Amino acid sequence: GQNIDQPTEMTATEGAIVQINCTYQTSGFNGLFWYQQHAGEAPTFLSYNVLDGLEEKGRFSSFLSRSKGYSYLLLKELQMKDSASYLCAPLDSNYQLIWGAGTKLIIKP
Amino acid sequence: GAVVSQHPSRVICKSGTSVKIECRSLDFQATTMFWYRQFPKKSLMLMATSNEGSKATYEQGVEKDKFLINHASLTLSTLTVTSAHPEDSSFYICSASAGTSESEQYFGPGTRLTVT
Numbered sequence: 232g233q234n235i236d237q238p239t240e241m242t243a244t245e246g247a248i249v250q251i252n253c254t255y256q257t258s259g260f261n262g263l264f265w266y267q268q269h270a271g272e273a274p275t276f277l278s279y280n281v282l283d284g285l286e287e288k289g290r291f292s293s294f295l296s297r298s299k300g301y302s303y304l305l306l307k308e309l310q311m312k313d314s315a316s317y318l319c320a321p322l323d324s325n326y327q328l329i330w331g332a333g334t335k336l337i338i339k340p
Numbered sequence: 341g342a343v344v345s346q347h348p349s350r351v352i353c354k355s356g357t358s359v360k361i362e363c364r365s366l367d368f369q370a371t372t373m374f375w376y377r378q379f380p381k382k383s384l385m386l387m388a389t390s391n392e393g394s395k396a397t398y399e400q401g402v403e404k405d406k407f408l409i410n411h412a413s414l415t416l417s418t419l420t421v422t423s424a425h426p427e428d429s430s431f432y433i434c435s436a437s438a439g440t441s442e443s444e445q446y447f448g449p450g451t452r453l454t455v456t
Binding site for chain 1: 381382383384385386389431433435444445446447448449450452
């Protein structure tokens with residue numbers, strides 16, 4: 232079957248760094264997306280990884296290891312507005328996004 | 341960046357009535373549009389995938405006669421919830437993609453449907 236595993240909730244301090252891990256099992260693999268979703272809003276795109284390694288984009292970086300079925304999203308210099316849910320979504324062999332419930336990130340002052 | 345709009349953003353309707361939700365890609369041509377629903381604190385659930393000019397492909401368990409999807413042009417798709425019931429109350433989100441299958445999906449802002 233297809234499965235996404237992320238922590239349900241994480242708490243971090245403003246200005247700090249946090250890493251959100253994601254392990255996945257899919258039927259085939261065509262890359263992995265990370266999305267940010269604020270409460271009551273639709274998801275917004277953060278990153279896409281298709282090759283192993285780290286992709287850096289400003290304060291956000293995303294890492295992928297295809298052999299381990301593992302990805303993480305790294306957020307640096309945390310700001311209060313980063314409080315949101317972070318969704319790890321791999322693309323399966325049919326190019327369909329597989330969604331988990333996401334990780335709710337709480338930022339404290 | 342690519343912008344996708346949805347209308348209405350919120351709708352309240354009575355049980356038994358039908359509701360139409362529009363999804364528009366404003367600055368690009370969307371070869372594929374996706375319709376999701378999301379319950380509170382739950383993951384997005386793909387309902388159907390539609391390509392312009394062809395019938396939508398529904399996911400298992402989604403009633404095609406209840407959730408009518410029309411993708412009449414490269415910039416517009418509509419979802420009609422027919423004979424709505426309170427259990428249809430949910431957050432409905434569309435997304436649009438241009439180009440290849442692995443292209444990024446651009447999400448609309450979502451529509452909050454409440455059926456009384």
